[in-house]
Amino acid sequence: MPTSETTGAATLEARLPAGRVLTAQASLAGYLHDEGEWAVYGDPRAVVRPESTQEVAEVVRWCAETGTPLVARGAGTGLSGAANAIEGCVVVSFERMNAVLEVNAAERWARVQPGVVNDDLRAQVAQHGLWYPPDPASSPWSTIGGNVATNAGGMCGVKYGVTRDYVLELEVVTGTGEITRLGTRTAKGVAGYNLVGLIVGSEGTLAVVTEVVVRLRPLPPAPITVAGMFDSLVDAGRAVALVAESGISPSALELVDRHCLKAVDDWKHMGLSTDANAVLIGRTDARGEQGEFEAAELARCFEEAGASVAAVSADEQESEALYAARRLAYPALERLGPVLTEDVCVPRAKVPDVLARIEQIAAAHDVLIANIAHAGDGNLHPLIITEPGDEAAKARAHAAFTEIIDAALAAGGTVSGEHGVGTLKLDGLAKELPPASLALHHAVKHALDPHGILNPGRAIPPLP
Template identity: 90%
Template sequence: MQPTAASLADALPEGRVLTAEASFAGYLHDEGEWAIYGTPHAVVRPESAEEVAAVVRWCVETGTPLVPRGAGTGLSGGANAIEGCVIVSFERMNAVLEVNEAERWARVQPGVVNDDLRAHVARHGLWYPPDPASSPWSTIGGNVATNAGGMCCVKYGVTRDYVLELEVVTGTGEITRLGHRTAKGVAGYDLAGLIVGSEGTLAVVTEIVVRLRPLPPAPITVAGMFDSLVDAGRAVALVAESGISPSVLELVDHHCLKAVDDWKHMGLSTDANAVLIGRTDAPGEQGAFEAAELARCFEEAGASVAAVSADEQESEALYAARRLAYPALERLGPVLTEDVCVPKAKVPEVLARIEEIAAAHSVLIANIAHAGDGNLHPLIITTPGDDAAKARAHEAFTEIIDAALAAGGTVSGEHGVGTLKLDGLRKELSPVSLALHHAVKNALDPHGILNPGRAIPPLGIVILQAREPY
C-alpha cells in the first residue's frame, strides 16, 4: 500500500502528526557525528501506548520503517531518520507516573529526562543510579534503548540492572508488559532484559518500571594528576586489584580539561596530561579507608599529585568538568566519539595504543573514560571541512575498535551500535551469534519495520537511502 500522511493522521488524534518538512529539523539525527540520515515521511508525537500501537499497525500495513526517538542525545546514529520512515518522538510521554517507596521502584514514561527522574525520587529519599554524562538531557527511554551506563556504574551497574518491567508495543502492533516488579522472579524468558539495549529494533517501549536505591552518603573525592595516560591506566588496574569499590573512577585528559576551562573559565589546572577522579560513597571508616586506597593506587602508578580533596567546591568542579568534556570539545570541531570497553587490566595497554593511533593518523584524540569499568571514550576531533582529516579520523576510529577487540573488549560499552559500529560488531560476533541475533529480530519484528539497519549487522547487503551526513 502506498503510504499517505493523511491516512496516518486519520488513525490518531488531531495534532499528533507532523508532515511539513520544515517541522522535521529537530528530529533528523542524533549526535553521532557523520552517521547517515534521511528525510522522514512524518513525525508522530504520541501521548499513549494505544497511539503508538496505532502507528506501528499503520507502518506494518504500509511497509514503512519506524524509528523511535528520545531526546536525540545518542552518539551512534541509532535514532537517525531513515528515508521515508515515521519518527516516533516521546517528548509528550514524559511523566513520572508512580513512586513506590516500600518496594523502591518508579513507573515512568519513556520521555522522562534522567535528571528529572533523579530529582523526583530524591524527594522520597530514593536514588536512580545510572547517570550518563547526558543525564541533564537524555531520556529514560533512550537510556533503555542503549542500555546506558555512566559515571556511577563502576559500582552500581547499568540501565539493565535497574529495569524491572516494561510496557512495549510489539512489531505487530500489540501492547504487552514484560518483566516483573517483585524482588525475585524467574517465570519465563527475560524478555525485558532482551529489549534493553536493543535500540528500538525489537519493540517500542512505552513505559518503564525502574528499580531505585536509597540516597547514598555524600562522597569523598580523590584526585590524581598524571604525566601520562598510560600511568593513569596503570592506576585504574591497581584500583581493580585492590578490591575496593569506588563509586566513581573517571579519567579526563588535558585536552578535555583545557577545552572545558576555555569555555567555562572554571580555573581548572591543565598541567597534568591526565587526571583521575575517584570517589567513594562508603560510610564512615570504610569510606576513609577506600579514599586512602585510591590515593595509594594513584601514587603507586606514578601520580605527581594524589590527594583526598578537602575542598568540596574544587572536587565538584572536577566532576562537572568530566560531564562538560564532550560539549566543550564539540566547540573545537566535529567530534567522532568512540565507546569501547576493555578489561580493566588492559586499560593501560589500550590507552597507549590509542596514543599510537593518534600519532599514526595525525589526528587529535582527546580521552575521557569511565575508567573504573574499562569503558573508554576516545574523542577524535577534526577541523570542519577538512575531508582528508575526516578520512584519517575514520581510519583511527576503526583501528581503536580493532585494538579493543584484540584486548578482549567490545565495540560498545554504553552508546549502542546504531549505524556507526555495525562493521565493528560484525568483527565481534561469530557467524552463529549473528544468526541468533537475526532469528530474534525476525521473531519479534516479523515485518522488519522497527528501526531497520541499526544495532545488528545485516546478514546480506542492505542499502539505506540517505542524504549526505551532516
C-alpha cells in the same frame, strides 16, 4: 497533485488525534539525527508525537500495514546514529510522554514514561529519599527511553551497574502493534525468559518501549573525592588497573585528559588546572571507616602508578568542579569541531595497554584524540576531533576510529560499553560476533519484528 508520501501521511493522520503528526519540512528538521558525528540519516515521511501507548500501537500497526520503517526517538543525545531518521520512515518522538506516573517508596520503584529526562526522574525520587543510579554524562538531557534503548551506564556504573540492572518491567508495543508487559516488579522473579533484558539495549529494533518501571536505591551519603594528576595517559591507565586489583569498590573512577580540561575551562572558565596530561577522579560513597579506607586505597594506587599528585580533596567545591568538568567534556570539545566518539570497553587490566595504543593511533593518523573514560569499568571514550570541512582529516578520523575498535577487540573488549552500535559500529560488531551468534540475533529480530519495520539496519550487522 498529492504524492504517495503525503497521501500515506494523511491516512496516518486520520488514525490519530489532531496535532500528533508533523509533515511540514521545517517541522521535521529537528528530528533528523542524533549526536553521532557523520552517521547517515534520511528524510522521514512524518514525525509522530504520541501521548499514549494506544496511539503508539496505532502508528506501529500503520507502519506494519504499509511497510514503513519506524524509528523511536528520545532526546536525540545518542552518539551512534541509532535514532537517525531513515528515508521515508516515521519518527516516533516521545517528547509528550514525559511523566513520572508513580513512585512506590516502600517497594523502591518508579513507573515512568519513556520521555522522562534522567535528571528529572532523579530529582523526583530524591524527594522520597531514593536514587536512580544510572547517570550517563547526558543525564541533564537524555531520556529514560533512550537510556533503555542503549543500556546506558555512566559514572556510577563501576559500582552500581547500568540501566539493565534497574529495569524491572516494561510496557512495549511489538512489531505487529500488540501492547504487552514484560518483567515483574517483585523483588525476585525467574518465571519465563528474561525478555526485559533482551529489550534493554536493543536500540528500538525489537519493540517500542512506552512505559518503564525502574528499581530505586536509597540516596547514598556524600562522597569522598580523590584526585590524581598524571604526567602520562598510560600511567593513569596503570592506576585504573591497580584499583581493580585492590578489590575496593569506588562509586566512580573517571579519567579526563588535558585536552578535555582545557576545552571545558576555555568554555566555562572554571579555573581548572591543565598542568597534568591526565587526571583520575576517584570517589567512594562508603560510610565511616570503610569510606576512609577506600579513599586511602585510591590515593595509594594513584601514587604507585606514578601520580605527581594524589590527594583526598578537602575542598568540596574543587572536587565538584572536577566532576562537573568530566560531565561537560563532550559538549566542550564539540565547540572545537566535529567529534567522532568512541565507546569501546576493555578489561580493566588492559586499560593502560589500550590507552597507549590509542596514542599510537592518533600519531599514526595525525588526528587529535582527546580522552575521557569511565575508567573504573574499562569503558573508554576516545574523542577524535577534526576541523570543520576538512575532508582529509575526516578520512583519517574514520581510519583511526576503526583501528581503535580493532585494538579493543584484540584486548578482549567490545565495540560499545553504553552508546550502542547504531550505524557507526556495525562493521566492528560484525568482527566481534561469531557467525552463530549473529544468526541468533537475526532470528530474534525476525521473531519480534516479523515485518522488519523497527529501526531496520541498526544495532546488528547484516548476515554475510
